[in-house]
Amino acid sequence: MEPGGSSGVGSVNSGTYTPEIAESLRFEEEIQSLIDPSFDASSAAGGSFTALLGLPANQAVELLHHPGPGEPPASAASSSPIAGDLWRLRLVEQHAVTDTLRLPFGCSSTFPSDAALVERAARFSVFATDDSPASSSGGGLSPELKAEPPDSHSPPTLPVPAEKPRRPSKRKECEKSKAKAVAKKSKSAEENTSAAKPAAEENTSGDKLPYVHVRARRGQATDSHSLAERARREKINARMKLLQELVPGCSKITGTALVLDEIINHVQSLQRQVEFLSMKLAAVNPRIDFSGLDHILSAECGPLAMGSGCGGGASDPATWASETAASTGGIRRMPPPQQIWHLDLVHPQQSSTVWENNGAAHPHFLLSPATSLVGYDPASSVPLNSNQLKTEL
Amino acid sequence: MDNQDVRPLFSPESDHASLVERSRGIKMAAEVGLARSSRDRHWSRALRRRLLLLRRGTASDDCGCQNEALTSSKVGGDMGVGANEEEAVEVEARVRALQRLVPGGEELGTERLFEETADYIEALRVQVSAMRALACLLDELRERRG
Numbered sequence: 001m002e003p004g005g006s007s008g009v010g011s012v013n014s015g016t017y018t019p020e021i022a023e024s025l026r027f028e029e030e031i032q033s034l035i036d037p038s039f040d041a042s043s044a045a046g047g048s049f050t051a052l053l054g055l056p057a058n059q060a061v062e063l064l065h066h067p068g069p070g071e072p073p074a075s076a077a078s079s080s081p082i083a084g085d086l087w088r089l090r091l092v093e094q095h096a097v098t099d100t101l102r103l104p105f106g107c108s109s110t111f112p113s114d115a116a117l118v119e120r121a122a123r124f125s126v127f128a129t130d131d132s133p134a135s136s137s138g139g140g141l142s143p144e145l146k147a148e149p150p151d152s153h154s155p156p157t158l159p160v161p162a163e164k165p166r167r168p169s170k171r172k173e174c175e176k177s178k179a180k181a182v183a184k185k186s187k188s189a190e191e192n193t194s195a196a197k198p199a200a201e202e203n204t205s206g207d208k209l210p211y212v213h214v215r216a217r218r219g220q221a222t223d224s225h226s227l228a229e230r231a232r233r234e235k236i237n238a239r240m241k242l243l244q245e246l247v248p249g250c251s252k253i254t255g256t257a258l259v260l261d262e263i264i265n266h267v268q269s270l271q272r273q274v275e276f277l278s279m280k281l282a283a284v285n286p287r288i289d290f291s292g293l294d295h296i297l298s299a300e301c302g303p304l305a306m307g308s309g310c311g312g313g314a315s316d317p318a319t320w321a322s323e324t325a326a327s328t329g330g331i332r333r334m335p336p337p338q339q340i341w342h343l344d345l346v347h348p349q350q351s352s353t354v355w356e357n358n359g360a361a362h363p364h365f366l367l368s369p370a371t372s373l374v375g376y377d378p379a380s381s382v383p384l385n386s387n388q389l390k391t392e393l
Numbered sequence: 394m395d396n397q398d399v400r401p402l403f404s405p406e407s408d409h410a411s412l413v414e415r416s417r418g419i420k421m422a423a424e425v426g427l428a429r430s431s432r433d434r435h436w437s438r439a440l441r442r443r444l445l446l447l448r449r450g451t452a453s454d455d456c457g458c459q460n461e462a463l464t465s466s467k468v469g470g471d472m473g474v475g476a477n478e479e480e481a482v483e484v485e486a487r488v489r490a491l492q493r494l495v496p497g498g499e500e501l502g503t504e505r506l507f508e509e510t511a512d513y514i515e516a517l518r519v520q521v522s523a524m525r526a527l528a529c530l531l532d533e534l535r536e537r538r539g
Binding site: 232235236239240242243246247255256257260261263264266267268270271273274275277278279280281282283284 | 412413415416417418419420422423424427480483484487488490491494495503504507508510511513514515517518520521524525527528531532535
């Protein structure tokens, strides 16, 4: 194609050689020297655009031939200044040259005038020689294209129609891979299957089901089992996030196992704290004795809630007050009546304020723990003070 | 039981053995309170059952083991969210550990287990703060007395 191109340009040179074209030629020389260090600028002084640009002849022709809109493809322009320059050059050429340029390329049918293809060709021309493809889709395609320029450079004198059959196939490959790349990007797939179509279908089918709020990702089956499983996993993940928020310092941790570790540690530490505090309470107040719990525990199976008037108390009215305060937070304590005996006998002065209503009830406690507990059941027989600890039976 | 023992035992180190017993008793009381604080929770019911069995006899262990054996398969593979084999095994081991910690956890699947864990943690926190307040107050009162 070079001879044709050069002849075309030559005709332009001989005919309508405007200063703009000269400038653009020089510019292209520079560009070519940039692109191809081994390029000999001098040899291309009067040469064709194609030689200057270092493009494969067919693609350069395509560029020149493209009668399309005067805007450079946005991605190409943004991706590389060289590509933009190429486009500007092309525009300059378009404005400057007459249609005679196109005459040698009268076999226009052989040149696809697809704008997209030309776009890509322009990009590829830069990216093929440039090691860093600016656009990702172009990058995916540049390896393929890199194969092309060597192919077309080596037999530069091959007639264009001979190259044509190869080009469309390659271009189709480019298209396919580009489509795949775009699809991959847009769908943000985690898994990659060999079939693109079923994946697309799966995606839409995942969206169509109204009652499954799980998006079928590309490459994942959409049968009911896996959908249900995925829904379950989403629920489990949601619960786990809740737990993460609950446990301090857990939200920064990534990884299921580590988060679970933290949760387990937290629960264990809380349980240990309960143990430690119970030991401390036993030490602080030796009089506390919670050994009569079995009755209380058995009592909970039978009778209903006793109301606010019943219940045991802590060893001190002050602690009772704190206990009632704590009970609003949901904690109840079940000290046995033995404690009340201790309180009664050891600190009568303190207990009097609390037991003012229950002077008659105390002898019951003193006599028999069982009956006193039994006395819990019928509310009337043991009218304990209301400011005592609320308990539920 | 201790109705004869009415003298105040102000020195904690006087009876070390009973200290341990007493602390256990206190802890059990705390657990009863904890269990009652949130009635409608699975862990709460399981805890109450366990406490009851503990008081009545040592038969609780057998029942616990039974439950575990029946439902041990529930957790399998639940947490394989985008994880490879190793991670899934790790995660599963931790889920089992959590099951052992949370009362009644052995019977639950992973999702329910997490729910119960969240509520259990909340209740434990309240319990701990209540006990701490109690201990502080008792300390204070003791100081005032002595």
